[in-house]
Every structure is written in structure tokens, then in C-alpha cells.
Amino acid sequence: MSTGNFENWAGEISEIGAIYPFVGTEFVLWLIGMGLFILWLVIQYRSENKQLEDERKKYGNAETIKKLLDVENPEQF
């Protein structure tokens, strides 16, 4: 039993071809990869929007902004 195309390195090496496991699944892997890329962008987009909105609500009033502008380094805030 082997997940690869071969079970030993004997014989004609150049005829082994691809040496990764599950040869033949490349297109499915490509689809999964593309799907994960798009999913990552969607999750990050939602997360960033929420974070910006939360911070705007918390620190976005004029008085807090004025205080923060006066001290660029928040360690002095």
C-alpha cells in the first residue's frame, strides 16, 4: 500500500513522474486552494469592518480624538 505512485526507488527513476502523494487529485486541490483564498478574503473583510466600526464607536467621539491627537504616543494617554 502506498499513497504515492511508487513503493521503492528501484527501476527507472525518470519514469516515476510526480512523487507527491495522491497523484491525480491536482485539480481538486486547486479548487480547494482557490476556495480557501476567497473564504479568507471574505472572513478578513468582515472582521476588519467590525473592528473598525467597534473602534470608531469606542474612540470616535470628538473629545477622545482630541486627547489622542495631543499625545501621538498612547502611552501618554
Next chain:
Amino acid sequence: MDNELASLGVIFTEFYYWLTVVMMFLIHVGFCMYEVAVSRHKNHMHTLMKNTMVIPLVTITFYFFGWWIYFAFPNGPGIIGGLIDAPHAKGWSQLMGPHMGGSGDPDGWARINGVFWAAFLLFSWTAASIVSGSVIERIRSNAFWILAVLIGSVFWIIDAAWGWHADGWMVKLLGYHDAYASGVIHAIAGGFALGILFVLGPRIGKFRKDGTARTIHPRNPWLYTVGLFVLYTGFWGFYVACNIPMWDIQSGDGVFYSATNIYLAPTTLSAITVNFLMSLSGGLLMGYIVSKGDAYWTYSAGLAGIIAASAGNDLYHPIQALLVSALGVLIIYKLHYWVERTFKIDDAVGAVAVHGYAGFYGVVIAGFILWGYPSSPNPDYASVNPLGQFIGALIMFGLLGFIPGWLFAKILNAFGALRIPKEIELIGLDTAANIQRLKDEQEILSAEHEALKK
């Protein structure tokens, strides 16, 4: 791989590109360092992460489709022919993974495909990173990453297929010559950044009411110094990666092995090493004068000098490289401030000038200096000429750079997905996290005091 000498050639080429990839990694390190150095304290971490995430996002998309574009699009498609079949470069090709060659690899890609892909990928990161610096402190990270994938895995590689490929239609018809990517990386990325900046707008406070610009100084001179030196170092790898290390360039009878540029025309590593240093020097010398010794602009001018001479640095005499770079820096420095004043463009790191204008200029001036040179070993292709280079520069900076940058920024802006809220821009992107960190530290400090009492 059954012949010792032939195998040595393949394995040497494989190792050669691997080495360039490692060297070029420093370009991204340098970009990250100097971008953070330019940003204000309240935006440091966001600035860093925005550029860091270019690495995985452009890498995976360049694997999924970018590499295939390079081999499939040299004819346009639709300009001088159709799509070219490129089975080894498809994201689902067996040759994109570990492979021993043989009958499943009739064109011998098994050992070169991965390192060649990676060398091009590092150019992709560079293209996206050039854009990254311009837009700091007010763009949404998500918007930037979408734009980074577009420039890094779509538009620059289309221009590479057209003008940086031995059989690209621009080489064939226009005699386009751009050996070290003045246009195909720098002009396009600078143009793309400028397109975005027109839509994104300046940082709050950048312009006075009368329209004149205020200077937002870089925050950390030591970090940008190290960053730009590291970037220069990575740029050596970039130059070497633009060559093919060993190729039989003798047409007709006989054999003559040499390094070649990407068009398979001969050059030497020695030539490009000298010209790299002379164009860096020309840029630094002129940058120091025009900026009156300003450190940030002097270092940036060194980079701009190399970019200005890169299109022809495979063939220029070293003193020509020096003069071309010095003149280029003079032009781009003046142009940067003229564009800033006239169009109210806030390019935070000067990337549009250093890369975009210098790249455009580099392509155009190569058309005059190399007028009549063969653009390719193929005698049927057009020779290098000023008009072809000028059209090429317009395609790089405008058609594939500025227009897509502007268009996709417009689309993102229409959905309210381009720029951060005004309140967040004022307080800074990192401020909430910094305040939370301080609260956490205070809590730990209190706990430590309590432990001391017991």
C-alpha cells in the same frame, strides 16, 4: 538527467535561481522596514501587517493562476495570436509539484519550474510592495490586499508576457527592450499606485487650505536607512534573477555558452554588476544634491537611479549607466513635487516617483541610447527604437498600471471598502490595540505589586 554534463547544467540553473530567490527575499524585508519607518507611531503595526500579508496572498494566487498567464499571454491574446498552451504552468499541473521528469515532462520543466516560478513570484511581491508604501495610514487592509493580488498576480505578469518574454508581442512588434524591468515591474507598479492615489486621496492634514503640501516626515531614520540598504542588497538578486545563467547563443554553426537576458540575448554577470553599482552611484550623487542631503530622498534616489538605468543595463557602458541614472533622478525628484502640488497626490513614500517615473524614463531613454540594437536573437523581430520604447512605457505605466489601479480603486470606493473611517485615521490604526496593551500591562503590574505584598 542521464548525462553528467547536461545534468550539471540543469542543476546549476536550478541552484542559480534558488539563490536569487533567497537574495530577493531581502527586498521584502527592506520594504517592510522602510514603510514602517515612514509611518507614524499610531500606525506602525497595521503598516507592517499590510505589507507582510502580501507574501502569502500573492504567493498563492501566483501559484493558482499568475504563472500560467506568463506563458499563455505572449500573443496578447488577440493582438498577434491566441492563447498559448502552457500545461506546465497551470495551477493543477503535475509539474508544479515534486517531479522526476521523464515522459511526463517532454519540455524538461520538472527541475526548473519551481525555482523559475519562485523568482518571478518575488518580482510579484515587489510590484505589490511598491504600491503598499504609497497608500499607508488610510487604506483598508482588505482593499489593499485585493489590489495587491491584482498587480502582483495579474497585471504585472500580463506585462511580463507582453514585454519581458522572448516571444512577447511587444518584443516582436515594437522592439521593446527592458532587461532589468524598468517598465515591467517599476513603471507598472508606480502607475498602479498613482491610479489608486487619485481615488484614495491624501492623508488628513497633508495639504494646507491654500493647497500647498505639508511634509509628514519619516518617523525613524535608522529604520529606513537599514531598510533601504537591505533593499539594495535584495536588488542584486533581482538583477541576477533577470538573467538566464547559461544558454547557447551561437546562431548557425558552432556553440557559444553565455549568460543572457530574458530575451535570450547575450550579456554577462560582470557587465550588470558594474552597471548596477554605477547606476546606484549616479542616483545617490544626484539625489544628495537635489534633496540637499536629505537622507530619505538620497537613499530613495539610489534606488531610483538603478531603476532609471535598468532597461538598458545589460548593454550600457558603465559611465552611460551613471549618467542615465543621475539625469533620471533629477527628473523624477522634480516631477514628484510637481505632481504633488498640481494634483494633490499624497504618495507617502515617494514610490510613484522612485519606481513609476524612473521606470517610465528608463524605458524611454533606452530607446534612444540603444536605437537599432536587436531586441532579440531572432532577426525577424523589430529592433530597439525610441517610438517602440515610448509606446511600451505608456503600456506599462498607463494601460496596465494607472488605468487598472484607478478603476479597481473606484470600484472598491463605490462600496465604501477603500478608505478607513475618518475617526480611525485621526486616532491611528493601532491606537485601540495600543491602549488595550497598556491596560494589560497595568493589570500585570498590579498583580506583581500584590505578589510583593504577600
